[in-house]
Amino acid sequence: MAILEVKGLVKSYGKLKAVDGISFTVEEGEIIGLLGPNGAGKSTTISMISTLLKPDGGEILYKGTDIVKNPKSIQKELGIVPQEIALYPTLSGYDNLKFWGQAYGLSGEKLKSRILEVSKIIGIDERLKDKVDNYSGGMKRRLNIGAALLHEPKLLIMDEPTVGIDPQSRNHILDTVLELNKSGMTIVYTSHYMEEVEYLCRNIHIMDMGHVIASGTQDELVDIVEGQRQIIFQFESTGQALLKDLKEIQGVDKVEHSDSKVTLHTKNGKTLIQDALNVAMQLNVSVESVEVIKPNLESVFLHLTGKDLRD
Amino acid sequence: MKISNILIRDLKVLLSDKKTLATILLMPIILTSILSFALSGVFGDDPQIPSFQVSVVKNYESMTAEMALDDALNGNLFGDFLPDETLETLKSNASQTDIEAIFFNDFLGHEDIKAMMTYSIDTMDQAKQKLKDNETSAIIVLPENFLKASYTNMFTTYHSGLEIEVIRNPERSITPSIAVSIVEGYLDRMAATNIRKNIAIETYIGQVGSEQNQDGLDQTIQNSIETTMNANLQVSFDDETAKGQDLVTSKSYYSVSMLTLFLLFSAGRGSYMLLEEKREFTYQRMLTAGVTKWKILAGKFFVIFCIVIIQLTTLILFSTFVLGVSWGPVGQLILVSAFTAFGVAGLGSLLGVITFVSEKTRVAGLFESVIFQVMGLIGGAYIPVEVLPDEIQLLSKIPINGLALKAFLGVMTGSSLNDLTEYVILLLANGLIFGGIAIYLMGRKGENKHVSSDQAQVVGA
Numbered sequence: 001m002a003i004l005e006v007k008g009l010v011k012s013y014g015k016l017k018a019v020d021g022i023s024f025t026v027e028e029g030e031i032i033g034l035l036g037p038n039g040a041g042k043s044t045t046i047s048m049i050s051t052l053l054k055p056d057g058g059e060i061l062y063k064g065t066d067i068v069k070n071p072k073s074i075q076k077e078l079g080i081v082p083q084e085i086a087l088y089p090t091l092s093g094y095d096n097l098k099f100w101g102q103a104y105g106l107s108g109e110k111l112k113s114r115i116l117e118v119s120k121i122i123g124i125d126e127r128l129k130d131k132v133d134n135y136s137g138g139m140k141r142r143l144n145i146g147a148a149l150l151h152e153p154k155l156l157i158m159d160e161p162t163v164g165i166d167p168q169s170r171n172h173i174l175d176t177v178l179e180l181n182k183s184g185m186t187i188v189y190t191s192h193y194m195e196e197v198e199y200l201c202r203n204i205h206i207m208d209m210g211h212v213i214a215s216g217t218q219d220e221l222v223d224i225v226e227g228q229r230q231i232i233f234q235f236e237s238t239g240q241a242l243l244k245d246l247k248e249i250q251g252v253d254k255v256e257h258s259d260s261k262v263t264l265h266t267k268n269g270k271t272l273i274q275d276a277l278n279v280a281m282q283l284n285v286s287v288e289s290v291e292v293i294k295p296n297l298e299s300v301f302l303h304l305t306g307k308d309l310r311d
Numbered sequence: 312m313k314i315s316n317i318l319i320r321d322l323k324v325l326l327s328d329k330k331t332l333a334t335i336l337l338m339p340i341i342l343t344s345i346l347s348f349a350l351s352g353v354f355g356d357d358p359q360i361p362s363f364q365v366s367v368v369k370n371y372e373s374m375t376a377e378m379a380l381d382d383a384l385n386g387n388l389f390g391d392f393l394p395d396e397t398l399e400t401l402k403s404n405a406s407q408t409d410i411e412a413i414f415f416n417d418f419l420g421h422e423d424i425k426a427m428m429t430y431s432i433d434t435m436d437q438a439k440q441k442l443k444d445n446e447t448s449a450i451i452v453l454p455e456n457f458l459k460a461s462y463t464n465m466f467t468t469y470h471s472g473l474e475i476e477v478i479r480n481p482e483r484s485i486t487p488s489i490a491v492s493i494v495e496g497y498l499d500r501m502a503a504t505n506i507r508k509n510i511a512i513e514t515y516i517g518q519v520g521s522e523q524n525q526d527g528l529d530q531t532i533q534n535s536i537e538t539t540m541n542a543n544l545q546v547s548f549d550d551e552t553a554k555g556q557d558l559v560t561s562k563s564y565y566s567v568s569m570l571t572l573f574l575l576f577s578a579g580r581g582s583y584m585l586l587e588e589k590r591e592f593t594y595q596r597m598l599t600a601g602v603t604k605w606k607i608l609a610g611k612f613f614v615i616f617c618i619v620i621i622q623l624t625t626l627i628l629f630s631t632f633v634l635g636v637s638w639g640p641v642g643q644l645i646l647v648s649a650f651t652a653f654g655v656a657g658l659g660s661l662l663g664v665i666t667f668v669s670e671k672t673r674v675a676g677l678f679e680s681v682i683f684q685v686m687g688l689i690g691g692a693y694i695p696v697e698v699l700p701d702e703i704q705l706l707s708k709i710p711i712n713g714l715a716l717k718a719f720l721g722v723m724t725g726s727s728l729n730d731l732t733e734y735v736i737l738l739l740a741n742g743l744i745f746g747g748i749a750i751y752l753m754g755r756k757g758e759n760k761h762v763s764s765d766q767a768q769v770v771g772a
Contacts, residue, residue: 050599075601086592088320090327095320102316103600131327147596 003028003186010057011044018044020210031181033201034190040207042190046159050080079153083160085140087132093143094128104151114150122146138169157188194297213304222295225303230293231264236286245279312602317610331580335622339573340629347562363448363486366438367430371457376405379462410461418497448486450478451494464505566630567719571712572692574619574655575683581615582662582675608753615659619652639722647722650738651715657745658711664749686710711741
């Protein structure tokens with residue numbers, strides 16, 4: 001059952017269309033990923049879903065109800081983890097959680113018990129009395145997530161929740177997201193980190209320039225690049241003869257080189273490596289390393305837009 | 312979410328900010344203490360002038376009253392006009408008047424003068440040495456004609472110029488000027504005696520006739536001199552205020568003026584809060600939780616109100632117990648405090664919305680660094696408005712700090728509730744008008760915006 005349906009969403013800032021006809025559906029209990037570089041329109045889309053911005057066109061249905069006309073239908077069941085650390089740094093972790101719990105209508109014993117539960121989930125229960133200013137970047141990010149969990153939302157939207165933190169904290173957050181999902185929470189996860197989306201999400205929507213340029217499961221998206229692989233050779237040296245002979249190998253679609261590094265684009269991996277090594281031996285060129293890169297979401301994005309995700 | 316939740320949160324945020332506490336509590340306490348002590352001379356406080364010494368140099372020869380009058384009246388119209396008997400009586404009366412005693416005993420020896428200034432009679436050389444050694448504040452030089460001129464001016468219709476020179480000690484700033492003022496006071500008194508005496512003579516002659524009853528003239532002159540001298544020899548530092556109200560001292564004035572000035576900074580601090588919330592994205596986060604912008608604005612209004620009340624309470628307690636300022640009836644004080652806080656909260660809310668809508672902290676900074684200073688000057692924060700030009704005095708009721716200052720001074724000096732009503736109504740009106748404009752602007756321009764770095768890049772692209 002679809003918990004959230006986004007249909008033909010449009011939002012402009014002056015002449016610039018930040019979101020241009022985006023549509024997707026979120027099924028109850030799943031984690032979907034919105035993947036795209038900065039400026040793709042992810043945050044604008046999230047702002048509209050969270051009722052902060054009114055769309056110029058299209059509609060957003062939460063459990064079948066139009067949230068533009070009835071924003072309260074989603075507000076109390078929605079948890080938002082903004083990209084920014086939206087906390088009060090001079091207050092303690094406890095006071096922050098207390099305030100955000102109150103913002104969602106919690107009070108009394110219920111509020112106290114939820115603060116303790118959430119602080120354990122996000123792993124800051126032993127630092128609750130400390131000022132947020134004294135937290136590490138990772139702890140602030142976790143508290144930022146915790147503030148969105150107090151009222152036990154049905155739908156959790158996380159906008160780049162791991163920006164600027166260390167790998168350990170990132171892993172903690174990713175595991176927390178999976179745990180939350182296992183407990184039945186539906187999650188919309190936006191990121192420009194391909195690895196995170198690959199790790200968490202089954203359904204992924206790749207966005208660029210305000211459009212959804214590809215949607216599907218990870219496998220379905222990788223199929224877009226038709227099994228395209230890259231084989232990267234690090235030679236001792238390169239020359240025109242070597243590049244010419246590599247291009248002539250059967251199955252090589254494209255050859256790129258930079259200094260002594262040569263990348264072969266192909267659909268045929270194994271036999272091609274042997275052929276390339278033979279060419280190098282014939283020309284008496286030493287091979288220092290070989291790397292095979294399988295297609296991934298980065299490749300898909302590169303294939304679809306001609307640019308890197310992090311551009 | 313209740314407004315009280317936002318209020319408590321905001322109070323915790325503000326009270327955990329040491330810079331804010333220093334600005335709204337510590338700074339006014341320090342400035343009040345400094346200004347009230349430094350500028351006590353501007354007000355009617357008890358004199359704190361250190362006692363000082365002067366040298367008096369007598370440059371005149373001893374001379375009796377008879378000799379002086381003989382000299383003055385011999386061969387002139389006034390002398391010729393008087394019958395011998397009257398002239399003798401006049402000389403006899405004059406001989407009972409001791410000019411030196413008047414100057415040294417009655418005047419310089421007066422208790423109030425002695426409390427400030429003591430004197431020693433020196434030669435010019437001795438006096439100059441004392442001046443050089445910084446042992447005296449000034450040299451008062453009594454001229455050669457001191458006695459003759461004094462008697463002449465007192466007992467005849469003629470005026471003889473009397474100039475008393477005061478040589479100041481350049482190493483001292485205040486006390487030489489006081490010595491000059493005291494000597495001027497003496498000369499003024501003598502001039503007043505002269506005028507009164509002349510009027511009395513002319514009146515007497517006019518009423519009684521030129522040829523008859525001159526016998527009473529000497530008595531008339533004597534009476535007028537005694538009356539004038541007695542009336543003017545009173546030296547008093549007692550202060551009296553209009554309508555029987557209490558005196559405003561420098562401590563009480565600057566306690567109020569600094570308090571009312573720094574109330575503006577509470578409004579100024581409040582003006583950053585909305586924009587800070589927006590920049591920290593807590594504002595947007597509250598909106599996504601269904602908290603309306605009206606509740607958020609109301610929270611800011613009440614937090615400024617509470618901060619002002621805390622500020623008022625702290626500074627009133629400090630000035631009462633440390634500086635000994637009397638703030639007047641508690642009931643009126645609470646009334647004026649509450650309406651002042653209301654007005655300032657309205658102003659702070661308006662500034663907050665303007666800053667929020669403009670999305671520029673320099674708007675609030677402009678108020679703090681320029682506009683509040685001008686409001687402070689016009690409102691009498693630095694110097695009493697009474698000493699400012701008339702045009703500025705007229706403007707002094709416009710800024711809210713000026714209104715609050717007048718209201719608190721009114722409470723201090725014992726004004727009636729009726730007298731305070733004007734200020735209370737104006738403070739209320741300030742709060743309502745500023746608050747109303749804030750609501751209007753927030754409703755019209757305070758749209759919900761969520762600009763993340765992601766989006767900002769899109770917008771900026």
